[in-house]
Amino acid sequence: MAPNPHIKKAYKAMKDLGINDAQIKPVLKNLLNLYDKNWDLIADDNYRALADAIFDSQETQASEEKKGKEKKADEAEGSAAEVERGKRKANESVDDDEDALDEPERPLKRLRRRGEAGSASAFNNPNLGSPSSKETTAHDQETTPVLLPVHPLPTENDPDADALIMPKGEPFTDIPFTSTHQAEMEETNGHLEQRDGAVATHTIPTTIERSSEHKLAATIEGSSTLALVSSPAGKVKINLSFAPATGGSNLHAPSMDQLRRAMEDVCLRQYKILDPNFSVSRFLNDIASSYLELATKEEKPANQLPENLPSVTTNADVLKKSAAAMASTAEGSNDLATKARNSANQSPENMQTHDHVREDENNGVGESVGLVVVPECQISADEFRVISSVSDITFGKETVEIPWVNEVNSKVPPPFRYIAQSLVHLDAEVKFSLGNIKADEHCSSCCGDCLSPSMACSCATALSGFRYTKDGLLQQDFLEDCISEAHDPQKRVLQYCQECPSEIAKNEETLEACKGHRKRKVIRECWSNCGCTQKCGNRVVQNGIHIKLQVFFTSNGRGWGLRTLEKLPKGAFVCELAGEILTISELVQRSSEKLTSPVMLDAHWGSEEVSGVNKALCLDGTHYGNISRFINHRCGDANLIEIPVHVENMDLHYYHLGLFATRDIEAMEELTWDYGVEFNDHVYPTRPFHCRCGSEFCPNVKRIKKKKSKKRHESSQC
Numbered sequence: 001m002a003p004n005p006h007i008k009k010a011y012k013a014m015k016d017l018g019i020n021d022a023q024i025k026p027v028l029k030n031l032l033n034l035y036d037k038n039w040d041l042i043a044d045d046n047y048r049a050l051a052d053a054i055f056d057s058q059e060t061q062a063s064e065e066k067k068g069k070e071k072k073a074d075e076a077e078g079s080a081a082e083v084e085r086g087k088r089k090a091n092e093s094v095d096d097d098e099d100a101l102d103e104p105e106r107p108l109k110r111l112r113r114r115g116e117a118g119s120a121s122a123f124n125n126p127n128l129g130s131p132s133s134k135e136t137t138a139h140d141q142e143t144t145p146v147l148l149p150v151h152p153l154p155t156e157n158d159p160d161a162d163a164l165i166m167p168k169g170e171p172f173t174d175i176p177f178t179s180t181h182q183a184e185m186e187e188t189n190g191h192l193e194q195r196d197g198a199v200a201t202h203t204i205p206t207t208i209e210r211s212s213e214h215k216l217a218a219t220i221e222g223s224s225t226l227a228l229v230s231s232p233a234g235k236v237k238i239n240l241s242f243a244p245a246t247g248g249s250n251l252h253a254p255s256m257d258q259l260r261r262a263m264e265d266v267c268l269r270q271y272k273i274l275d276p277n278f279s280v281s282r283f284l285n286d287i288a289s290s291y292l293e294l295a296t297k298e299e300k301p302a303n304q305l306p307e308n309l310p311s312v313t314t315n316a317d318v319l320k321k322s323a324a325a326m327a328s329t330a331e332g333s334n335d336l337a338t339k340a341r342n343s344a345n346q347s348p349e350n351m352q353t354h355d356h357v358r359e360d361e362n363n364g365v366g367e368s369v370g371l372v373v374v375p376e377c378q379i380s381a382d383e384f385r386v387i388s389s390v391s392d393i394t395f396g397k398e399t400v401e402i403p404w405v406n407e408v409n410s411k412v413p414p415p416f417r418y419i420a421q422s423l424v425h426l427d428a429e430v431k432f433s434l435g436n437i438k439a440d441e442h443c444s445s446c447c448g449d450c451l452s453p454s455m456a457c458s459c460a461t462a463l464s465g466f467r468y469t470k471d472g473l474l475q476q477d478f479l480e481d482c483i484s485e486a487h488d489p490q491k492r493v494l495q496y497c498q499e500c501p502s503e504i505a506k507n508e509e510t511l512e513a514c515k516g517h518r519k520r521k522v523i524r525e526c527w528s529n530c531g532c533t534q535k536c537g538n539r540v541v542q543n544g545i546h547i548k549l550q551v552f553f554t555s556n557g558r559g560w561g562l563r564t565l566e567k568l569p570k571g572a573f574v575c576e577l578a579g580e581i582l583t584i585s586e587l588v589q590r591s592s593e594k595l596t597s598p599v600m601l602d603a604h605w606g607s608e609e610v611s612g613v614n615k616a617l618c619l620d621g622t623h624y625g626n627i628s629r630f631i632n633h634r635c636g637d638a639n640l641i642e643i644p645v646h647v648e649n650m651d652l653h654y655y656h657l658g659l660f661a662t663r664d665i666e667a668m669e670e671l672t673w674d675y676g677v678e679f680n681d682h683v684y685p686t687r688p689f690h691c692r693c694g695s696e697f698c699p700n701v702k703r704i705k706k707k708k709s710k711k712r713h714e715s716s717q718c
């Protein structure tokens with residue numbers, strides 16, 4: 001009978017690892033039983049399961065043999081052996097190490113010790129185990145420490161100088177990063193080396209030995225290790241290595257940025273580190289400097305505190321200190337920093353005199369920023385949610401992550417609930433039902449992608465062509481029309497209500513006449529009543545955000561803003577204006593709060609369909625909103641424009657508002673739109689603000705320009 005090809009391959013893989021046939025057979029038999037002859041499981045990851053099982057059986061066998069030998073020796077030597085065992089117990093750790101060296105070396109372990117030390121890649125590469133690859137001697141295996149992949153030591157110009165370095169090729173494990181490093185170090189030629197005979201002990205056994213060219217040398221004895229090594233320039237580098245046999249076939253090295261973000265997330269969630277300037281690379285830098293500082297200090301007797309030892313601050317002290325630092329930039333009482341200060345029960349003045357307060361907390365690059373570890377009771381769940389949203393302020397509610405940064409001060413974004421789609425607050429009559437769709441709004445002919453020419457459907461006819469191009473941008477002529485209507489009052493068509501909802505909602509004795517509402521050009525997208533796919537080119541706004549955005553703190557007094565992290569072409573969809581859908585009466589009731597971003601949905605207010613205060617709707621993103629709530633206003637030449645979009649039906653009193661690029665926008669440019677507010681309209685329920693948009697169309701800029709030219713004129717006359 002021809003040999004089973006599976007068995008043949010398994011034997012080959014094991015032989016490549018230096019395992020002989022006799023060792024393979026019984027283990028493979030057991031494994032086949034165990035896995036119900038599922039060869040896929042056994043063959044996975046180059047027969048890892050089989051190799052592991054063989055190593056385990058070797059270990060069991062070795063320890064049983066050892067026990068047997070001890071038993072025999074005890075019987076033969078009687079009381080003499082008792083004495084010997086006593087000695088052995090006293091030297092237990094030494095004996096254990098020797099026993100470990102007596103054990104047959106696992107081929108995997110050996111592979112790892114060769115040159116690359118890359119366990120996972122070595123395991124997946126059968127050639128590394130073949131006789132042609134360079135063998136180490138038994139002596140090498142016993143005494144030579146493994147050279148972990150060597151990373152160049154940091155230099156002044158090294159952009160990676162602060163980076164946490166992960167040894168390439170070592171598998172990853174989530175073993176906790178704990179170290180009780182007690183290595184005795186001495187300084188030689190400006191770098192740290194271990195004193196002869198001293199052993200750096202970690203919770204996980206590791207040896208660090210003196211090695212040339214400032215390389216880090218460490219043996220991996222099982223789990224993860226943490227080691228530090230210094231450069232001739234006095235810099236300290238941290239090296240992490242991970243347990244060999246873990247990670248599986250999915251093992252891949254995360255980028256430094258991913259690692260940093262993940263760590264910052266952990267710090268925020270688990271340790272509740274409040275300072276938004278907290279950075280993992282800076283934190284690692286601090287570990288390295290503290291290490292260097294402690295390691296280069298003269299040893300003191302155990303009961304004597306070394307001079308200049310960095311003072312250890314209690315959590316409460318840290319809280320006061322950091323709250324004080326944060327308070328120096330806090331403006332609003334709503335600010336988390338202010339809350340932290342209040343909870344520390346200290347006046348800012350007292351705290352400013354506190355020894356530990358840092359003056360430069362805003363821009364202390366390279367400085368260690370005081371971390372605030374706040375007991376859970378001191379911040380609300382809402383506040384904590386906002387703090388922990390650094391990497392994604394949307395909490396996964398959009399198809400893209402939107403991070404926030406504050407490079408200006410220590411403020412964090414205001415607490416609000418992120419919603420990707422607008423929601424009715426209470427009374428607004430918004431019905432999305434198929435039954436409400438009129439017969440002429442049903443499109444029976446659309447199929448696949450409505451924008452492909454062969455698919456011309458009745459949606460296209462109804463709109464005299466689609467508003468989008470095949471690239472998902474707005475049609476240029478349509479966009480230009482919208483822009484010029486918005487900019488040029490002459491081109492605006494106003495509609496007047498007979499009884500204006502805004503005026504009715506004011507509840508004043510005399511009803512004022514309608515001031516007029518702009519008739520708007522609209523986009524109509526395909527919806528559930530259409531037969532096309534979700535990828536149809538006439539579905540843009542409903543498919544949500546697809547660009548890289550970032551919330552950031554503006555540097556000229558406009559609070560938070562939104563910017564794009566990528567270049568955007570003219571006509572690109574950015575995001576929808578989403579928030580709570582309110583009736584006008586509800587909005588007026590709220591107006592005592594001076595809302596930050598209410599938007600009227602008044603494009604059809606002149607029509608008969610929209611009459612009465614419950615039909616006239618608006619959006620408010622103050623408490624519930626999407627990313628648009630961070631977009632600041634710009635007079636006249638904003639780079640975004642809002643356009644009404646009908647998605648669910650052509651119901652005139654509710655529609656979506658899509659924000660589109662009015663021109664090409666560079667990466668890192670702030671996104672702005674013209675709120676269309678009259679700054680002298682005191683009835684409009686938005687928080688009045690002194691406009692700092694800087695646009696040449698801004699009344700404030702015009703006023704300043706006028707003043708300047710007047711002054712210049714006056715001085716030229718003198």
Ligand SMILES: C[S@@+](CC[C@H](N)C(=O)[O-])C[C@H]1O[C@@H](n2cnc3c(N)ncnc32)[C@H](O)[C@@H]1O
Pocket residue numbers: 414557558559560561595596597628629630631632633634687688689690691692693
């Ligand atoms: C929709 S929010 C925009 C995000 C806001 N900057 C924040 O920090 O949350 C509107 C508020 O931002 C501020 N704002 C927007 N545009 C501004 C501008 N051009 N100048 C000054 N403040 C502005 C005003 O306080 C306004 O009430």
